[in-house]
Amino acid sequence: MNISYYVLPLYIFIIxxxxxxxxxxxDSFIEGCKDGIRLIMKIFPVYxxxxxxxxxxxxxxxxxxxxxxxxxxxxxxxxILQGIMRPISGSASLSVMTNIFEKYGVDxxxxxxSSIIQGSTDTTIFVITLYFGSIxxxxxxxxxxxxxxxxxxxxxxxxxxxxxxxx
Amino acid sequence: MINRIWISLILVGMTYFLxxxxxxxxxxxxxxxxxxxxxxxxxxxxxxxxxxxFIKVAADAGLIDKFSSKIRWLMVKLFPEIPKDxxxxxxxSANFLANILxxxxxxxxxxxxxxxxxxxxxxxxxxxNSMITFLLINTSGLTLIPTTILALRGNYNPLVNAxxxxxIFIATLITTLSAIILNLVVQKL
Numbered sequence: 001m002n003i004s005y006y007v008l009p010l011y012i013f014i015i016x017x018x019x020x021x022x023x024x025x026x027d028s029f030i031e032g033c034k035d036g037i038r039l040i041m042k043i044f045p046v047y048x049x050x051x052x053x054x055x056x057x058x059x060x061x062x063x064x065x066x067x068x069x070x071x072x073x074x075x076x077x078x079x080i081l082q083g084i085m086r087p088i089s090g091s092a093s094l095s096v097m098t099n100i101f102e103k104y105g106v107d108x109x110x111x112x113x114s115s116i117i118q119g120s121t122d123t124t125i126f127v128i129t130l131y132f133g134s135i136x137x138x139x140x141x142x143x144x145x146x147x148x149x150x151x152x153x154x155x156x157x158x159x160x161x162x163x164x165x166x167x
Numbered sequence: 168m169i170n171r172i173w174i175s176l177i178l179v180g181m182t183y184f185l186x187x188x189x190x191x192x193x194x195x196x197x198x199x200x201x202x203x204x205x206x207x208x209x210x211x212x213x214x215x216x217x218x219x220x221f222i223k224v225a226a227d228a229g230l231i232d233k234f235s236s237k238i239r240w241l242m243v244k245l246f247p248e249i250p251k252d253x254x255x256x257x258x259x260s261a262n263f264l265a266n267i268l269x270x271x272x273x274x275x276x277x278x279x280x281x282x283x284x285x286x287x288x289x290x291x292x293x294x295x296n297s298m299i300t301f302l303l304i305n306t307s308g309l310t311l312i313p314t315t316i317l318a319l320r321g322n323y324n325p326l327v328n329a330x331x332x333x334x335i336f337i338a339t340l341i342t343t344l345s346a347i348i349l350n351l352v353v354q355k356l
Contacts, residue, residue, distance in 0.1 A: 007268060015221055019228040032223025036216035039279045047208065052200060053173050056180035059196050061187070087306075098319060106323035112331065115320060119313040119335035120342050124306040129169050131302055132294060134279055135286040139293040140168050142353055146299070147306050149349065154307070154342040161338055 039134070046133030050126055058085070058092045075159065076110050078103065082117055083155040087124035087148055094118065113162040120154035214272040222276055226257070235260035245304075245347070246297040248288070255284035259301060266305065269312045278305060296354055303350050307343040311336065 019025040067081040078100050085093035097114045104110040124147040132140060184193040225231050235242070235257040242249075242256045249255050258281035265274035282298060289295040313335050320328060 007270065011270070011273070012221060015225045015228065015230060018230050019224055022229075023224075023227045025224050025228075028224040028227040029220040032220035032226075033216050035223060035280075036219025036276060039219065039276060039283075040212050040215060043279065044208070044212075048204060049173060051204060053176035053180070055196060055200060056184070056193070057176040058180075059192070060180040060183040060189075062179065062183040065183075065187075094315070094319065097316075101320070101323050106320055106325045107327050112327060112334070115316050115331055116334050116338050119310070119316050120308055120338035122306040122308040125172070127306050128302050129172075131278065131282050131305075132298075133169070135282055137286070137289075137292055137294050137298070138169065141294050141299065143294055143299045143302055144168065146346070146349055146353060147303055150303065150307050150342050150346045153345050154338060157338050157341045161334055165334065 042134040043130055046130055050129055050133075054089050054092075054126070058089050079110060079113060079117065079159075082114055083151075086117065086121055086155075087151050088126070090123045090126070109162055109166050112166070113158055116158040116161060117155055120158055121151045124148060124151055215276050218273045219276045222261075222273070222280070225261075231257045231261045234264065245300055248295060248297045249285065250288075253284065253288070255281055255288070255297075258284060263304070263309070266309055267311050269310050269314050300347070300350050303346040304343060307346040308339050309343045310339060 016025065019028075063081060063084060067077045067084075070077055078096065082093050082096040082100065085096055097118050100114045101111050125144065128140065128143055128147055132138070132143075181193065184190065222231075238260050239251075239256065242260055243251065246256070246259065258277050262274050262277040262281050265271075265277055278301075281301060285295060285298050285301065289298065312332060316335070317328060317332070320331070325331075
């Protein structure tokens with residue numbers, strides 16, 4: 001675990017070491033920051049738009065309520081809720097995961113499965129709209145469908161993996 | 168596409184808010200939304216700008232080029248549309264490395280630079296094959312150490328933690344590989 005504390009310092013250290021006598025690192029840093037501000041100007045409106053929609057949708061509790069009513073025999077309904085939240089909102093699916101930890105225990109079959117689900121995919125819908133939005137691409141072709149299919153694969157793989165490990 | 172998703176999320180969410188009698192909550196959400204965005208977005212904005220600075224230093228010093236030349240064969244295979252010595256290759260490789268190392272704050276500005284370079288080749292509002300490949304690999308969540316999950320689990324004194332890194336790595340490796348393979352299949356069709 002402690003190794004992770006060396007990654008960022010080492011990264012900056014190596015960059016600095018390589019620049020000695022080669023380039024004006026200070027000027028490059030300033031230029032880079034300006035570049036960063038330009039990137040932010042491009043993605044911020046997209047981020048704002050998407051975040052509002054996600055907040056309203058997730059905040060309405062429609063998903064939570066739906067999955068409290070539905071009972072699944074095969075797969076735990078909290079896990080399904082997390083799987084559906086995952087591509088839409090990182091923070092919402094993380095909070096489902098913490099709920100699962102509290103409800104079933106962090107080392108329970110469901111707790112471990114939930115951790116793997118969280119780790120095996122990303123906030124697909126959010127990331128894809130953000131990146132495409134930043135460059136003005138509006139026709140995504142099959143990107144979203146395939147991204148969500150991969151998320152579904154990740155969900156199934158997580159279940160199978162836990163099944164193999166635990167049973 | 169995105170327009171329809173955006174409208175449906177908002178309309179469905181608002182409708183459910185209203186029929187479940189939580190109009191006051193919805194109003195509070197709308198009022199506090201800009202302030203909340205400011206609070207959550209400010210650290211992200213600052214991190215992206217800060218790391219963009221160091222990324223530029225690394226790029227000017229030839230560090231990113233040096234690293235990406237080592238995996239150029241892989242880049243050429245994955246992104247055949249992009250010309251061999253294009254900058255996009257460099258930013259994509261650096262983005263993958265940052266993702267694998269779990270450096271999300273570094274990966275995001277690199278990824279945005281990468282897709283910007285790809286758009287320079289694409290010059291249209293339709294996504295190119297290489298953009299889709301890039302985003303699919305990015306959203307398949309390839310990482311060596313899932314720091315957020317481990318930190319959250321840490322609050323509950325878990326017995327299983329080190330093994331979990333391996334399980335998550337296996338799962339994310341499978342999703343990343345299936346993203347690459349499925350994408351190849353679809354592009355060939």
